[in-house]
Amino acid sequence: MSSKKTTVWSNLDLASIMLYVLLVTAGWFSICGASFEFDSVGWFNPSGRPGSQLIWIGLSFVLIFVILMLDADFFSVFAYFVYAAIILLLIITIFVAPDIKGSRSWLIIGTMRVQPAEFAKFAVALALAKYMSAYGFRLNNFKSYIIALTMIATPIICIIMQKEAGSALMFLAFFLMLYREGMSGYVLLGGISAMTFFVLSLKYADVFFYSTPVGEMLVLAIVQIMTGIIAYSIKPNSLQLKITAGGTLGAYALGVGATMFVEFNFVWIAWGLMLLTAGYLVYLSVKNWVTRYLLILLFMLLSVGFLYSVDYVFDNVLEPHHQTRIKVVLGLEDDPRGVGYNVNQSKIAIGSGGFLGKGFLNGTQTKLKYVPEQATDFIFCTVGEEEGFVGATLVVIAFTILIIRIYILAEKQKNVFARIYGHCVASLFFVHLLVNIGMVVGLTPVIGIPLPFFSYGGSSLWGFTILLFIFLRLDAARKER
Amino acid sequence: MTTNIKYALERRRYVLVAAVIVVAIIFIARLFYLQVVDHEYKAWADSNAFLKKTLYPSRGMIYDRKDRLLVYNQPAYDVMLIMSEIQPFDTLDFCRAVGIARQQFDQRIAEIKDRRLNPGYSAYVPQLFMNQLSAQDYGILQEKLYKFPGFYIQNRTIREYEYPNAALVLGNIGQVNKQDIADDAYYVQGDDSGRSGVERSYESVLRGQKGVEVLLRDARGRIQGKYENGAYDVAPVSGKNLTLALDMELQAFGEQLMSNKVGSIVMIEPATGEILCLVSAPTFDPSILVGRQRGRNHAMLEADPLKPLFDRSVMGTYPPGSTFKPAMGLTLLGEGVITTETHYSCAGGYPPGGGKPKCHGHASPLSIVPALATSCNSFFCWGLREMLDNRRRYPTVQERLDRWRDVxxxxxxxxxxxxxxxxxxxxxxxxxxxxxxxxxxxxASSSIISLAIGQGEVLTTPVQLCNLAATIANKGFFYTPHIVRSIEGTGPDSAYTVRNYTSINRDYYEIVSQGMRGAVTGGTCRGVALPYVDVCGKTGTAQTPFGKDNSIFIGFAPQEQPEVAIAVLVEHGGFGATVAVPIARLMLEKYFKGEITPEHKYHEQYYTNLAIMPRNVI
Incomplete structure (x- = not known):
């Protein structure tokens, strides 16, 4: 027993642990900065935020100790049990949780408040890893997709019913893992393209360059370029590439020349080229008897169809408050006191930090509570304001290194369970980072989710700690064997 | 095949890692733009967090020449409320305490909440509910204030007047308008500044210098403390006190005599140019333009057909009538048109004008001194004719008239x-x-001969007439008349300490003052004579387009080492001797003796009660 104990400690990935300690420490100082007030109760007083966060950090180390003491097989053995327990908890939460700021996601146990959704992340990761690491499992049939997607969708539905759509959205991170495990890249491409086209066509919906609608033109051009790249990647042919590129540029050059005499819509040229491409793709597929070209054509047609249905969907399917939120993020509505207030104030706070920042506890914007949710969802503001560009960049880099480190470790796993679990961990961190910092710097919509290790709150800190350290425990087991 | 797929799938990690790196680069680029490239956010952050609270200095006080306090500051009380702190309370009780009706209360609350009327509205920041509550109302409210959570009292100062007189001289203060703010960066919306009188002309001295306190303000507008413990605060500098040349007792007496009349009394100390009294009638109590009633009262004064806001002493322009004759005489003597020996005949009128302007019975022919004493019209008409029609000095009548104008x-x-x-x-x-x-x-002279007797195109203000009397008293120079004697110990502006000499020889002034002395001893204004001092004077009876003539008197006393010059003008008072002269006598007696002797008390009462109002008003 004693020999095993020493091996766990000596086999742990030191880089990940150091990054963890670094981020948690930086997070605690940011919470001090964000919750500092003139009548502060002191940092170590448990009734204040820094004090209680300190207690949660301390308890996290207890959790880490427990996790590392467990046998590595424990997690795969009990994965379904943990998953079932968490789903049960999520369902109970829907019915018993009180309404806190419109959200019904908090369980109140005595003086403690726990958010089960934070713990669902590692539970789903464990269950997916267990299911997909079964001997002979291949992600290539209907049944396997249905089961995997059901595992992901169940907590999503529960959490949406708790009115925490933002948290639910984070479970889409598992698609990155599914992609790694064999899901078609077209699904991801389709999803990401849809979001990009949606944003572009809305943002530039009413912008005209002479008589050319900019949004429409941009999307059509991107579709054209992507179609070309995909077609090229299937069967590289440099002559074909040169002809296509030359032809496209020539067509636009002719168009520019024509505007000297008559003003017209460049979208016509894009349409013409699009039709030519479509014809050529049909010709290729018939000639080579390859259906992939038809799939490319389908992608192109779906993209164009999507582009022309965005306005309809936006106006008729989305609810007004969703419309405004999206519009504010896209900069279509200037409304600093309304919905855009959070983003605007958060940009002001970060922007006012400058290169080196105002210094610890000197941030006026965060100290004076201009940024809402500044200790939780908008904690990155405090970093930006007090530690400046240097500090904020270091935090982004630290997260990036941690995520990449986990990806690398995951790929090293001989054990499929550990590999899949590792991909889940890295992807979850990645999506949280993407959405949280994106929101704070005004690049993505305002979605209320925490920044791992930084945001104030025990549930989120423990959820991410457990998520990370189960993987580190599994990784340590790799070397043990 | 399986290994191939496995290999292909392993390659996908690069896609994932690349995505992470791309996102990180986008974030860092965005942070660089927000924090390093774009400086706009920094300015926004400052205006977010710093509340620069203005500290208002106390406005300078105003004293009269005998160090009587005239204008000072008095605390007033603004009722403020913080919407978010209001709890249910007895609205009617509150309305009774501040003396408003329930409807007014509801209306005021609605106005405060209306962001169009009140753009800076926040439920967490004190809002002005009622301004300038008097001390009595404040006392009533103070007792009950504990019953009305959310309501506060904020102190401010308002002007307070010790005397109900000299409203137009002292002036009043009011809120600055858009033009004032555009003209002077010192002001912001809601500031007060002098609107009229000394308050306006000495605004920059009286107002002092505003201070500033830099406070930190949170997102809800609540004050969280001083920035850097007040290191960037600036203390306000109080305004300077003014001492006026005005003698408030004399001013009050003048206003009393001018009650129920329209016109002006100006008295100047010739040795300094200091204005001792500057009465414009009708007038009003300056304290009615302070506090909550200011707007209503100002509108009322503006609507008054007698124009009490119009300072007749410096803004009213009147034909001077015969009081212009001393100036005419001086011009004729100075230009060498006449000498003391020049005699002109008078046949009850000016013969070249077919007996017009008419004159009255006196010895004829006569020289300048008796002409002034008897106020002979013909003498000055002959003189002006000689000056304008004699080709010896200048070739054209235009040049001759312009010479006259220059003098x-x-x-x-x-x-x-x-x-x-x-x-x-x-x-x-x-x-x-x-x-x-x-x-x-x-x-030629015939067209414009009425100039000689101060009619026609000549218009003067009462202060100009009094200045003429002061110049004659000084025998040839005057100090620019001024109302402020000193600014907190330092004397008046240097512009008021320079002697302004006229182009006329001192000897001629001697002659004219003899003529004016003659008018008092045996001429038109015997009524102004005082037993203890030699008064010199000149009456005027100026024709007006409608109604009775204006009654005017100018004079000074004593003849040698004069102490005071005076001008009295009563609109539609008739002959100069009937109204203006007795009023001037009472003023001079007040000036020299400080009170009216018992035998003249009757006159004081008579002229105080005498009502001479324009016909269109009565």
């Missing part, structure tokens, strides 16, 4: 004297161009 301007007519009160008028002394226009270039 008049030297004496302070037809231009602003530079009195330190706003909106002084210049009056009018005609020049040749004016008559060229009127008479198409063909005119």
């Amino acid at each position: 008049m301007r030297d004496m302070g007519f037809g231009r602003k004297l530079g009195v330190d009160l706003p909106n002084e008028k210049s009056g009018q002394i005609p020049n040749s161009r004016m008559y060229d226009r009127m008479h198409k270039g063909r005119w």
Whole structure:
């Protein structure tokens, strides 16, 4: 027993642990900065935020100790049990949780408040890893997709019913893992393209360059370029590439020349080229008897169809408050006191930090509570304001290194369970980072989710700690064997 | 095949890692743009967090020449409320305490909440509910304030007046308008500034210098403390105190005598140019333009057909009538048109004008001294005719008239004297161009002979007339009349300590003052004579387009080492001797003796009660 104990400690990935300690420490100082007030109760007083966060950090180390003491097989053995327990908890939460700021996601146990959704992340990761690491499992049939997607969708539905759509959205991170495990890249491409086209066509919906609608033109051009790249990647042919590129540029050059005499819509040229491409793709597929070209054509047609249905969907399917939120993020509505207030104030706070920042506890914007949710969802503001560009960049880099480190470790796993679990961990961190910092710097919509290790709150800190350290425990087991 | 797929899938990690790196680069680029490239956010952050609270200095106080306090500051109480702190309370009880009706209360609350009317509204920041509550109302409210959570009292100062007099001299303060803010960066919306009188002309001295306190303000507008413990705060500098040349007792007496009349009394100390009293009638109590009733009362005064806000002493322009004759005489003597020996005949009228202007019975022919004493019209008409029609000095009548005008301007007519009160008028002394226009270039003395007797195109202000008397008293020079004697110990502006000499020899002033002495001893204004001092004077009875003539008197006393010059003008008072002269006598008696002797108490009462109002008003 004693020999095993020493091996766990000596086999742990030191880089990940150091990054963890670094981020948690930086997070605690940011919470001090964000919750500092003139009548502060002191940092170590448990009734204040820094004090209680300190207690949660301390308890996290207890959790880490427990996790590392467990046998590595424990997690795969009990994965379904943990998953079932968490789903049960999520369902109970829907019915018993009180309404806190419109959200019904908090369980109140005595003086403690726990958010089960934070713990669902590692539970789903464990269950997916267990299911997909079964001997002979291949992600290539209907049944396997249905089961995997059901595992992901169940907590999503529960959490949406708790009115925490933002948290639910984070479970889409598992698609990155599914992609790694064999899901078609077209699904991801389709999803990401849809979001990009949606944003572009809305943002530039009413912008005209002479008589050319900019949004429409941009999307059509991107579709054209992507179609070309995909077609090229299937069967590289440099002559074909040169002809296509030359032809496209020539067509636009002719168009520019024509505007000297008559003003017209460049979208016509894009349409013409699009039709030519479509014809050529049909010709290729018939000639080579390859259906992939038809799939490319389908992608192109779906993209164009999507582009022309965005306005309809936006106006008729989305609810007004969703419309405004999206519009504010896209900069279509200037409304600093309304919905855009959070983003605007958060940009002001970060922007006012400058290169080196105002210094610890000197941030006026965060100290004076201009940024809402500044200790939780908008904690990155405090970093930006007090530690400046240097500090904020270091935090982004630290997260990036941690995520990449986990990806690398995951790929090293001989054990499929550990590999899949590792991909889940890295992807979850990645999506949280993407959405949280994106929101704070005004690049993505305002979605209320925490920044791992930084945001104030025990549930989120423990959820991410457990998520990370189960993987580190599994990784340590790799070397043990 | 399986290994191939496995290999292909392993390659996908690069896609994932690349995505992470791309996102990180986008974030860092965005942070660089927000924090390093774009400076706009920094400015926004400052305006977010710093509340620069203005500290208002106390406005300078105003004293009269005998160090009587005239204007000072008094605390007033603004009722403020913080919407978010209001709890249900007895609205009717509150309304009774501040003396408003329930509807007014509801209306006021609605106004406060209306962001169009009140753009800075926040439920967490004190809002002005009612301004300038008097001390009595404040006392009533103070007792009950504990019952009305969310309501607060904020102190401020308002002007308080010790005397109900000199409203137009002292002026009043009011909120600055858009133009003031555009003209002077010192002001912001809601500031007060002097609107009229000394309050306005000495605004920059009285107002002091605003201070600033830099406070930190949170997102809800609540104050969280001082920035850097007040390191960037600036203390306000109090305004300077003014001492006026005005003698408040004399001013009050003048206003009393002018009650129920329209006109003006001006008294100047010739040795300094200090204005001792500056009465414009009708007038009002300056304290009615302070506090909550200011707007209503100001509108009422503006609507008054007698125009009590119009300072007749410096802004009213009147034909001077015969009081212009001393100036005429001086001009004729100075230009060598006449000598003391020059005699003109008078046949109850000016013969070249077919007996017009008419004159009254006196010895004829006569020289300048008796002409002034008896106020002979013909003498000055002959003199002006000689001056304008004699080709010896200048070839054309235009040049001769312009010479006349230059002399008049030297004496302070037809231009602003530079009195330190706003909106002084210049009056009018005609020049040749004016008559060229009127008479198409063909005119001579006969066309404009009424100038000689201060009628026609000549218009003067009462302060200009008094200045003429002061100049004659000084025998040839005057100090620019001014109302402020010193600014917190330092004397008046240097512009008021320079002797302004006219172009006329001192000896001629001697002659004119003899004529004016003669008018008092045996001429038109015997009524002004005082037993203990030699008064010199000149009456005027100026024709007006409608109604009775204006009754005017100018004079000074004593004849040698004069102490005081006076001008009295009563609109539609009739002959100069009937109203203006007795009022001047009472003023002089008050000045020299400090009170009215018992045998003249009757006059004081009579002229105080005498009502001479324009016909269109009565």
